[in-house]
Amino acid sequence: MSEDSTLITGPLYAARKKVYPQATHGTYRKIKWGLLIFCLAVYYLLPFVRWDRGPGLPNQAVLVDLPHRRFYFFFIQLWPQEVYFFTGLLVLAALTLFLMNALAGRIWCGYLCWQTVWTDLFYAVERWVEGDRRDRIMKDKKGWTFQHIREVGLKHFLWLMIAWWTGGVGSVFRRRANAGAPARDLPGAVLRLPLDRHSHGHDIHFRRPYARAGVLYMCPWPRIQAALTDEWALNVTYKVDRGEPRMSVKKSEAAHLKGLAAGDCIDCNQCVAVCPTGTDIRKGLQLGCVQCGLCIDACDNVMKEIGRPTRLIGYDTDINMARRREGKPPVYRFIRARTILYAAVMAIVGSVMLYALLNRTTALIAAQHNRNPLFVTLSDGHVRNDMTVHLSNKGGTPRTFALTVLGLDQARLSAVGVEPAADGRLLVEVEPDRVRDLRVSITAPGGAAKTDNTPITVVATDVANGEVLKVSEHFFAPK
Ligand code: SF4
Known part of the structure; x- marks a missing residue:
C-alpha cells in the first residue's frame, strides 16, 4: 500500500461512553x-x-x-x-x-x-x-x-x-x-x-x-442528514452571539459593572446533563445530536431561574445566526427550491398511489405459454397452443368468469377440468381470496393464423358485473 493511500487507519466509530441523562421538564x-x-x-x-x-x-x-x-x-x-x-x-x-x-x-x-x-x-x-x-x-x-x-x-x-x-x-x-x-x-x-x-x-x-x-x-x-440539511433548515442551536463569553452570574454582573461583555450562558452544563447522547450543543451542530430539544427545556429552566430571556438554545437557522452577528433581524424561508421539489414529488407519488388504489381491480389475470412445444399440429390439420392461465379473485365472494380469446378467427378455447356451459361458454369459478390455475388449450384451423406468431388476447369477463380482464399472448403456428 502506498504511503499516500486513503486507507482509514483509525476506529470506524466512537467508543461507547456512558451517559447519565438527567430528567427535565418543559x-x-x-x-x-x-x-x-x-x-x-x-x-x-x-x-x-x-x-x-x-x-x-x-x-x-x-x-x-x-x-x-x-x-x-x-x-x-x-x-x-x-x-x-x-x-x-x-x-x-x-x-x-x-x-x-x-x-x-x-x-x-x-x-x-x-x-x-x-x-x-x-x-x-x-x-x-x-x-x-x-x-x-x-x-x-x-x-x-x-x-x-x-x-x-x-x-x-x-x-x-x-x-x-x-x-x-x-x-x-x-x-x-x-x-x-x-x-x-x-x-x-x-x-x-x-x-x-x-x-x-x-x-x-x-x-x-x-x-x-x-x-x-x-x-x-x-x-x-448532514448531506440533506442546508443553511435555511431549522436546527437546535446554541445562540453563540447571545451566550458568549460564558461566565457565572456573579462574574457577569461584575463584568457588566466594568462595562465588559458577558454572555447569557452561565456554563452550568445543564444542557449537556439532560442530553440523551451526552452532546454539548454549545460546540455547534454535531452528528451525535438527535435534536430532541431537551437542552432547550433545560436551558429555558435555567434562564427563568436567573431572570434572563429564554431560548438561549432554540430552533434556529445558520442564516439567522450570521444575520444576528451582523445586527440584522431573522428571516425564515420555508418555501424554497428543495422543499418545493420534495413536496411536489410527494404530491405526484401520493396522487399516483391514490389513483392506483381507487382504481385497482378486484381480480387479476395472467398467462404463461407452454414453451416446449410452442404448438402442436393435430391429425386433422388444426393447430393447438397450450398455456397456463392464472385467475385471481381478490374479493370476499366467489366469482364466475367467462373465458374467451380475441385476435384469431375460429379459435376455440378449452380448459382441463372445466366443462363448457349449455350456451358453449367456458365458465370458470374462482373461490374468494384465491388464485385458480387453469391449463388452457387454444385450437384453430391450420390456415387461421396468418403468421407463425399471431398476437392474441385472452379475456375473462365476470358474468355477474361485466368486469373485463385481459392478458396479451401469442398463438404460434408452423411457417
Ligand atoms: S443550559 Fe444554558 S446556561 Fe447552562 S450551560 Fe447550557 S447553554 Fe449555558
Whole structure:
C-alpha cells in the first residue's frame, strides 16, 4: 500500500461512553411524552383491532400474512402482484424524511424514530429504578453494592420485559407458517416463560428491541442528514452571539459593572446533563445530536431561574445566526427550491398511489405459454397452443368468469377440468381470496393464423358485473 493511500487507519466509530441523562421538564419534554405515548399506543394496541373481511379471511385489521402472501390494512388487501404500493410507500417515507429535514432538521431522530422512542422509555425505567443522574453517578462510583446489583438487575429485567412485549407485538403483525396465533392470545404468551423466541405460536424477537433501546448507541442516519440539511433548515442551536463569553452570574454582573461583555450562558452544563447522547450543543451542530430539544427545556429552566430571556438554545437557522452577528433581524424561508421539489414529488407519488388504489381491480389475470412445444399440429390439420392461465379473485365472494380469446378467427378455447356451459361458454369459478390455475388449450384451423406468431388476447369477463380482464399472448403456428 502506498504511503499516500486513503486507507482509514483509525476506529470506524466512537467508543461507547456512558451517559447519565438527567430528567427535565418543559415544552419539548411534553411534546416528547405525548409522541411517545401516541407511538407506543399505536404499536401496542393496533394488533388487537379487528376488521371483519368475511368468512375465511383474517379479521386482524393490520396483518402481513406470509403463508398466503397477503398484506391487510383495514379495508385494503394487497397481493404480491401489487408490491409497487410498498415501493410507493417507501418512496413517500423517504421524501417525508427529506422534507422534515429541510424544514426543521432531525425531527424524525429527535421525536419519532423508534430507537428514540424506546430509548426514552428505557431511560424513564432507569430513572424510576436507579434514581436521577446524580444518584446513578454516585452509585456507579461506589461500585457493586448489594443495592446497586439489585437495582441494575431489576432495570435489565424490566427492559427485557418491555423488549419481550415489543417483540411479541411485532410478531402479531405478521403471520408465519408455524405461527399466527390470534392477537388476543399474546398476553398469555408473554406471561408464559421461558424466553423462547418461538413461544406459543408467536415468533418473538425480544433481543433486538432490548439491544437497540438499551445497549446500542450507533445509527447511520446522521451522516445522511448532514448531506440533506442546508443553511435555511431549522436546527437546535446554541445562540453563540447571545451566550458568549460564558461566565457565572456573579462574574457577569461584575463584568457588566466594568462595562465588559458577558454572555447569557452561565456554563452550568445543564444542557449537556439532560442530553440523551451526552452532546454539548454549545460546540455547534454535531452528528451525535438527535435534536430532541431537551437542552432547550433545560436551558429555558435555567434562564427563568436567573431572570434572563429564554431560548438561549432554540430552533434556529445558520442564516439567522450570521444575520444576528451582523445586527440584522431573522428571516425564515420555508418555501424554497428543495422543499418545493420534495413536496411536489410527494404530491405526484401520493396522487399516483391514490389513483392506483381507487382504481385497482378486484381480480387479476395472467398467462404463461407452454414453451416446449410452442404448438402442436393435430391429425386433422388444426393447430393447438397450450398455456397456463392464472385467475385471481381478490374479493370476499366467489366469482364466475367467462373465458374467451380475441385476435384469431375460429379459435376455440378449452380448459382441463372445466366443462363448457349449455350456451358453449367456458365458465370458470374462482373461490374468494384465491388464485385458480387453469391449463388452457387454444385450437384453430391450420390456415387461421396468418403468421407463425399471431398476437392474441385472452379475456375473462365476470358474468355477474361485466368486469373485463385481459392478458396479451401469442398463438404460434408452423411457417
Ligand atoms: S443550559 Fe444554558 S446556561 Fe447552562 S450551560 Fe447550557 S447553554 Fe449555558
